[in-house]
Amino acid sequence: MTYRPSLYLAGPIFGCTEGEAKDWRHYVADRLPWVRCISPLRCEPMIGARYDVAYNDPRFGMPKSIVAKNFLDLRACDMTLAYFPTPPEVAELQGIIERLSTLENVATDMFGQLDDDAASIRADIETLKRHARKGPQRSVGTIGEVSWAYALRKPCVLVSNDPFITVHPFTSVQPDWPVLASLDEAIEVVAGIWRDYAA
16 A cells, blocks of 8 residues: 555634635645645535534534644554735735825825824824734634744644744744745645655
């Protein structure tokens, strides 16, 4: 019997639509047909338009059962792929910041030095910049799964285009490879590591 390596697909779920949560996982699985890709959503049905932290099902939907199932899966897998796309809220905040900065520059050009109200607006812009850097919604569960992989000495490859994730100690130090910029790069790593074992 041919050995089939297994890959745990850690990534955003809470607040995601079904497509946001599953499409990238299908993309990875389709490109690694000789790998058994395990999704933490494998027995969690979609309820409503977006995934919540938990739902009222003691078998698969409560916090304890979700953590138990995900830990079981990650521990049983040979490797973890953790995906941290930039939250869409960050891009929205960046757009607001750019528009407000442009508006401030136009007003200064038209009216000269601005008064205390304008200083308050500038402070709001700085607050928005800080929130955009930190980001309003990142996958706390995925950070936990990266830490599980690290503690269990399971190889972990992490993909992110999010500047906060690429410099955070838990997500930049714990994975076994430098943070990669794309799922395709991660797929190449997984294929390079496991293809000969599955042949």
